[in-house]
Amino acid sequence: MSTAxxxxxxxxxxxxxxxxxxxxxxxxxxxxVAGLFFFLLGGLEAVLIRIQLVLPDxxxxxxxxxxxxxxxxxxxxxxxxxxxxxxxLMNAVVPLQIGARDVAFPFVNALGFWxxxxxxxxxxxxxxxxxxxxxxxTAYAPLSVFSEGHGVDFYAVGLQISGIGTLIGGINFxxxxxxMRAPGMTYMRMPLFTWTAFxxxxxxxxxxPALTVGLxxxxxxxxxxxxxxxxxxxxxxxxWEHLFWIFGHPEVYILILPAFGVFSDVISTFxxxxxxxxxxxxxxxVLIAFIGFMVxxxxxxxxxxxxxxxxxxxxxxxxxxxxxxxxxxxxxxxxWGGNIRLTSPMVFALAFIPSFTIGGVTGVMLASAAADxxxxxxxxxxxxxxxxxxxxxxxxxxxxxxxxxxxxxGTMLNEKLNHWFFWLFxxxxxxxxxxxxxxxxxxxxxxxxxxxxxxxLDLFNLISSLGAIFMTVGTLVFLYNVIVTQAKGVKVxxxxxxxxxxxxxxxxxxxxxxxxxxxxxxGLDALWIEKQENNGKMQPAEPLGDIHMxxxxxxxxxxxxxxxxxxxxxxxxxxxxxxxxLGAIGFxxxxxxxxxxxxxxxxxxHIHKEELTDDEGDGSNG
Numbered sequence: 094m095s096t097a098x099x100x101x102x103x104x105x106x107x108x109x110x111x112x113x114x115x116x117x118x119x120x121x122x123x124x125x126v127a128g129l130f131f132f133l134l135g136g137l138e139a140v141l142i143r144i145q146l147v148l149p150d151x152x153x154x155x156x157x158x159x160x161x162x163x164x165x166x167x168x169x170x171x172x173x174x175x176x177x178x179x180x181x182l183m184n185a186v187v188p189l190q191i192g193a194r195d196v197a198f199p200f201v202n203a204l205g206f207w208x209x210x211x212x213x214x215x216x217x218x219x220x221x222x223x224x225x226x227x228x229x230x231t232a233y234a235p236l237s238v239f240s241e242g243h244g245v246d247f248y249a250v251g252l253q254i255s256g257i258g259t260l261i262g263g264i265n266f267x268x269x270x271x272x273m274r275a276p277g278m279t280y281m282r283m284p285l286f287t288w289t290a291f292x293x294x295x296x297x298x299x300x301x302p303a304l305t306v307g308l309x310x311x312x313x314x315x316x317x318x319x320x321x322x323x324x325x326x327x328x329x330x331x332x333w334e335h336l337f338w339i340f341g342h343p344e345v346y347i348l349i350l351p352a353f354g355v356f357s358d359v360i361s362t363f364x365x366x367x368x369x370x371x372x373x374x375x376x377x378x379v380l381i382a383f384i385g386f387m388v389x390x391x392x393x394x395x396x397x398x399x400x401x402x403x404x405x406x407x408x409x410x411x412x413x414x415x416x417x418x419x420x421x422x423x424x425x426x427x428x429w430g431g432n433i434r435l436t437s438p439m440v441f442a443l444a445f446i447p448s449f450t451i452g453g454v455t456g457v458m459l460a461s462a463a464a465d466x467x468x469x470x471x472x473x474x475x476x477x478x479x480x481x482x483x484x485x486x487x488x489x490x491x492x493x494x495x496x497x498x499x500x501x502x503g504t505m506l507n508e509k510l511n512h513w514f515f516w517l518f519x520x521x522x523x524x525x526x527x528x529x530x531x532x533x534x535x536x537x538x539x540x541x542x543x544x545x546x547x548x549x550l551d552l553f554n555l556i557s558s559l560g561a562i563f564m565t566v567g568t569l570v571f572l573y574n575v576i577v578t579q580a581k582g583v584k585v586x587x588x589x590x591x592x593x594x595x596x597x598x599x600x601x602x603x604x605x606x607x608x609x610x611x612x613x614x615x616g617l618d619a620l621w622i623e624k625q626e627n628n629g630k631m632q633p634a635e636p637l638g639d640i641h642m643x644x645x646x647x648x649x650x651x652x653x654x655x656x657x658x659x660x661x662x663x664x665x666x667x668x669x670x671x672x673x674x675l676g677a678i679g680f681x682x683x684x685x686x687x688x689x690x691x692x693x694x695x696x697x698x699h700i701h702k703e704e705l706t707d708d709e710g711d712g713s714n715g
Contacts, residue, residue: 167230192275205262212255263297289354352489364431448484473533521563655682
């Protein structure tokens, strides 16, 4: 058995099990809960922003609090909501889709989650310890260097800790996909979600180090007077912009590519057809990732890079529309002639296509360097960005969460409530952001605390704020659905959607060892092939034998907790050197935990085949 704790009953035992787990399926649930919590927090911040802008010359909140709100809204939604929810789906699905019993490094997987979590908590502690960061989610220097208080310090240190967790999590999935695929699962037989998760992990590997370097420099500027970004002391503020966008632009594709993978699996399943143009979808994914890395400077057209640099980055940016267009047409051709079922994941996927296309079209408009001088820092950019992130990533996340909910929890979200959630959220999304294109074209700048009467901006801002209320109500319907579904606890079969890929070949939720016998993969849509040949379930690639499993451990939690404590000490040592004591305690906890991990000989344990024979979680399609 995984640990003694898993045999105990009660809240305390369950809590301890989750604090020490290295099981990728439970870590997926941890990412899901934490990601949804931060999604609600970021959503609350957005609602407060829209209430402030519902009327001209409004005094609902102060200018400083408004600055903190839009900074934390962007930071929270990108780093603490979208990223962990992507990792939730990756942890829940990727090992199952490739026929693996676990990820390559279960300990590192747990460490990645706890680092992300404690980094996010540290960042949000700033609300209670003197003020949140107020320099925007991009933290542009030198504004971020000279921002008063400790808000930006929490930003730099919190994101540093959280980013390390994301980086090692991405490396883990690269190794998992390369090394742990079941027999017969060639690269060109992998489901599209696994492909996109794999490519997104490669992007994480190359993009996050740039953020790490930038945050280190910012931290040293603020806490140790290093002056990397202070022009008056010989520094260069543009270096921050380069470092941030070398990370920041691929980050968009780190988020959107797995959403593309979700839509590919969902559209194929509910059209009851093999994905049209599978090979071109794979190569389009790789091409989008590659070009996406080359175009960071299109965020900096107005910096003064010069016409040649602006032209190169403009053309490269527009080129991304080509592979993205290939994907959209392939999704449409997959549905063409298919037996379409309008389930809620499918409805999210259908809504994504026109929404994301609008975001793509406005992206091409912004890619025109000359035009960008007009659009820059207006609400047009806000509208474009949200059409890509909400119209693409968020719709993809909810499609994936609803689609794989039965696999993760063994229960089924209520379909009628799912549709209510979709329509409220979808209508609210377009009400909120479509109108912002016109606000931008009318000249309304972004990040402004208030607008004045008689500027012609009143009605569109009112409509935009009403849309935010629709989205809020829709999200509450989803939460109600989750609570009611889990309270009822009605169990479903292992394959409630009539799926095509490996994860649907085992029970829901899966047994802790995933597959009793490693499956033999005989082609793309491995389970669907077996269904077509009336086998009913996957054929095993090996005889029944003992399975090796890792032990649970509290060490990842302690290592992350140590960095969290050390982070507080480092931030406040500027005020009083005595805070270094707290920093030293935190580093000692982390260092001691690492030493303990290095010296302890933990060989895991084996599940014997006799136990597997008696286990009800038989790994079959039931």
